[in-house]
Amino acid sequence: MESLDYGPLGVELKRNVKDAWWREIVTGRDDVVGLDAAVIMHPRVWEASGHVAGFTDPLVDCKSCKQRFRADHVQGPRCPECGGELTEARRFNLMFKTFVGPVEDTAHVAFLRPETAQSMFVNFRNVLETSRLKLPFGIAQVGRSFRNEITPGNFLFRTREFEQMELEFFVRPGEDDHWYDYWRQARFEWYASLGIERERLRLRPHAPDELAHYAKACVDVEYAFPFGWSELEGIANRTDFDLKRHSEHSGKDLTYFDEERRERYVPYVIEPAAGADRSTLAFLVDAYDEDQVEGEARIVLRLHPRLAPYKAAVFPLLRKDGQPERARRIYDALRKHFSVDYDQAGSIGRRYRRQDEVGTPFGITIDHDTMKDGTVTLRDRDATTQVRVPEDRLVEELRARIETPAA
Ligand code: ATP
Numbered sequence: 001m002e003s004l005d006y007g008p009l010g011v012e013l014k015r016n017v018k019d020a021w022w023r024e025i026v027t028g029r030d031d032v033v034g035l036d037a038a039v040i041m042h043p044r045v046w047e048a049s050g051h052v053a054g055f056t057d058p059l060v061d062c063k064s065c066k067q068r069f070r071a072d073h074v075q076g077p078r079c080p081e082c083g084g085e086l087t088e089a090r091r092f093n094l095m096f097k098t099f100v101g102p103v104e105d106t107a108h109v110a111f112l113r114p115e116t117a118q119s120m121f122v123n124f125r126n127v128l129e130t131s132r133l134k135l136p137f138g139i140a141q142v143g144r145s146f147r148n149e150i151t152p153g154n155f156l157f158r159t160r161e162f163e164q165m166e167l168e169f170f171v172r173p174g175e176d177d178h179w180y181d182y183w184r185q186a187r188f189e190w191y192a193s194l195g196i197e198r199e200r201l202r203l204r205p206h207a208p209d210e211l212a213h214y215a216k217a218c219v220d221v222e223y224a225f226p227f228g229w230s231e232l233e234g235i236a237n238r239t240d241f242d243l244k245r246h247s248e249h250s251g252k253d254l255t256y257f258d259e260e261r262r263e264r265y266v267p268y269v270i271e272p273a274a275g276a277d278r279s280t281l282a283f284l285v286d287a288y289d290e291d292q293v294e295g296e297a298r299i300v301l302r303l304h305p306r307l308a309p310y311k312a313a314v315f316p317l318l319r320k321d322g323q324p325e326r327a328r329r330i331y332d333a334l335r336k337h338f339s340v341d342y343d344q345a346g347s348i349g350r351r352y353r354r355q356d357e358v359g360t361p362f363g364i365t366i367d368h369d370t371m372k373d374g375t376v377t378l379r380d381r382d383a384t385t386q387v388r389v390p391e392d393r394l395v396e397e398l399r400a401r402i403e404t405p406a407a
Helices: 008-027 045-049 119-124 123-129 176-193 241-248 276-287 321-337 348-357 368-373 392-405
Strands: 032-034 055-060 068-070 088-093 097-099 109-111 137-146 161-171 200-206 219-223 230-237 256-258 263-265 267-276 289-294 296-301 314-315 340-342 362-364 375-380 387-389
Touching: 008 032, 008 137, 008 161, 008 176, 008 276, 045 109, 045 119, 045 241, 119 137, 119 161, 119 241, 161 176, 161 276, 176 200, 176 219, 176 230, 176 267, 219 276, 230 276, 241 368, 267 276, 296 348, 314 321, 314 348, 321 340, 321 362, 321 368, 321 392, 348 362, 362 368, 362 392, 368 375, 375 392, 387 392
Parallel strands: 032 137, 314 340, 314 362
Antiparallel strands: 055 068, 055 088, 097 109, 137 161, 161 267, 200 219, 219 230, 230 267, 256 263, 289 296, 362 375, 375 387
16 A cells, blocks of 8 residues: 655645635634534534445456546556456545454444535534624635545555645525636635746536536636546535535434524525645646756756745855854854755855755855955845845745745
8 A cells, every 4th residue: 555655845745735724714804713623523424424325436447457436537448457357346435444443343434534514514504603604604624534446546646544634615696606606716826835846737617417416507617637637625515404404314404594694594504615725736846947058967856935945045155164053053043934945065056056955045155255344145045046035034025025926
């Protein structure tokens, strides 16, 4: 069984993606609140949501090479690997099963959540009663989900455990079309504002036969991966389906009293559902570039500064004349504000290249002049230009540059 783990830089990149999403969706708005709910919920939740009965993929087996495929990923009637004959499609439930407590019988079966969304519906009443929110408002969550995927692959694109970034935005019935349009544009722009090339992004509306039975409309944000256009995020108008189902199964009233309209109803919900790992992969792939600097080939990750694992790297030009000590002091001061690297090994050119390769947007070099006038050079990864900046203005300078949205 394969698994994909994030190393020291990958974990920073993914955290930055999740933080950027949280800031955009939760802390940057006054109409959305966050939630952090359990992975193992009561099994009845998954009956109410329809996952026990319907969260399945069609599965086919090759009779010759025994490999398994998702029927909807296979073109034509034969095995894509060996050309062998395929079995009839069978429905396969993607939820991971486990048992709660010491007794492993059907009465104690539980599931690992296959999406984070249901906990927002289950907590709808709690959030409504403990906040002073009025429609329209949203509940958002970032967290791990689990699916027993038949064909994981394409690196982080499809794995069996992954992190989702989901928003359930509750609206008045009748205002749902407006909010669906709003979120579809907003979500597209989010990827572009963090540097993804617009030509490599598109919104693909679902055809009527692709739509889930409960959804009024659905659109995918897709990215042109090296393996083809593929989904980063789905935005759906789920109507009042989920709250009604949970209300029916739990017997709890999940209606909302609209004081302005003096009426009671079940809100509609617009759901932008994104994947932290898929978007991390897209940001990474999109940032990769090779160019020439002063006649030399270099590899550069043009990550948006907000996503870059290190915001800056500090280098003493020479390993003498007090430069390393001065550089170390600057590094320690900057570390209180940003994630920063320190490097004094090898030529300055080599050190720049190393940082270019991991996407560090700014290089700060302490040289002979620093010792005289307290200025350092600030190098830009993309333009490779350098300006001199007083060391006591570095925090401000870096902050302004990190916050600039992509063009
Ligand atoms: P797919 O059709 O690719 O299986 P989906 O339409 O079932 O995806 P959703 O249920 O809409 O996916 O989940 C929302 C988001 O969660 C997806 O857009 C994706 O970013 C992420 N996601 C879903 N499944 C996986 C997975 N197996 N690995 C990584 N990310 C995933």
